[in-house]
Amino acid sequence: MGQFLTPQEVADLLKIKKNTVYEMVKRGEIKGVKVGKQLRIDADVLQASLSPSGAEEDPVILCGQDMLLDTLCDCLGEAPYNIKAYRSKQGSYNGLFALYQRQVHMATAHLWDGQSDTYNLPYIHWMLPGTDADVYHLVRRQQGFYVPEGNPKGVTGWEDLKRKDLIFVNREPGCGVRVLVDEKLRKMGIDPKDVRGYTKEEGSHLSVACAVAEGEGDYGVGIEKIAAAMDNIDFIPLQTENYDLVIRREDRDKPFAKAAVEIIRSEAFREKVRHMGGYDVSLMGQEA
CATH class of the missing domain: 3.40.190.10 (Periplasmic binding protein-like II)
Structure with a gap:
């Protein structure tokens, strides 16, 4: 019999929240089984499901609370990219901290600085010390x-x-x-x-x-x-x-980063987000 993991152990392994694990099981992206009344995940099945042929070895984690990020994750998972991507529903401040700690691959932010009356860039400078970052506009809200x-x-x-x-x-x-x-x-x-x-x-x-x-x-x-x-x-x-996407500059040539930037600069993605309503997409894909 293989090793069974608790949802918290899977969350720790993937560096995501436990609730995200439950969502992945519900969507059928990882297989869960009931052991008594408890949910468990087979470690061997988990490894196989997260390492498909043609995809990046580890799943990509994107931080943010806006539902448009689910659409971005879906696009990353489709051809020609085939990159498994999941959203960690952490807020902007916590998301930047997780990016600095290398717990996630990308983060989003809408952090207003009262001193400069600007969004995001001051916080990125403060919260990612010694770390260069590429910042791309997603939407205005x-x-x-x-x-x-x-x-x-x-x-x-x-x-x-x-x-x-x-x-x-x-x-x-x-x-x-x-x-x-x-x-x-x-x-x-x-x-x-x-x-x-x-x-x-x-x-x-x-x-x-x-x-x-x-x-x-x-x-x-x-x-x-x-x-x-x-x-x-x-x-x-x-x-x-401004609601922006933040990627560590050292990752800009990695498949997930190149794919994310290509997607947010595409007219197809812009139209998907525009049709959701409530977003100004005029600056989408531009560097902040």
Whole structure:
């Protein structure tokens, strides 16, 4: 009998999150078996499934929380590239840290620096010391407040973070939205402890919007695309952000990096993302 691995052991082996392992099993990309009530993965079957002929020996891990990255991973897996690629749903800050630690192959970022009023490049410089990186534009997105339909509390902008009659729905540390909120608070001289609801954290744009829709808070920050898909949420635009792809420069000639850049510069991929709605693809593929 071969060796059976737990989902956590597979996650550690592939340097991905345990939830990603469950998703891979659900999609049929790796085979799981039940041992009693527990899910287990045969180590020999895992190795065979992740090392197909013509593909890169190890799966490529791409960090980011936007669903367009699933489309990029799908394109990498198709001919002529045939590169197995998986998305690790880490936020921008944590994704850059994972890239620096060589836990992943590529990362995405939408990190606003309040000092320079720019996106991503300052953080890449700080978080990848001694590491040159190639940065490519993916999309531009609108960040703003999610509020209940009709905006009953009259939320208008960042200054509303000072209001004591509002309950905020925050995001988790390490994601781009959390960095944006914390930078805005710092610039406005607001102590996070003075923001009602600051410690209430959700793990995605959608979960923030749902929390607001269900009355758990009065407002929260997220991308416009999510609000557009919900009937009971209005969107208050705050600023346009750059969402970029980051690859270590030493990897630029590796098959996965060359394929990723070729894909995001293709009109076919641009059209796929454009049809998703909510994205400005005018700069896609250009170097930042």
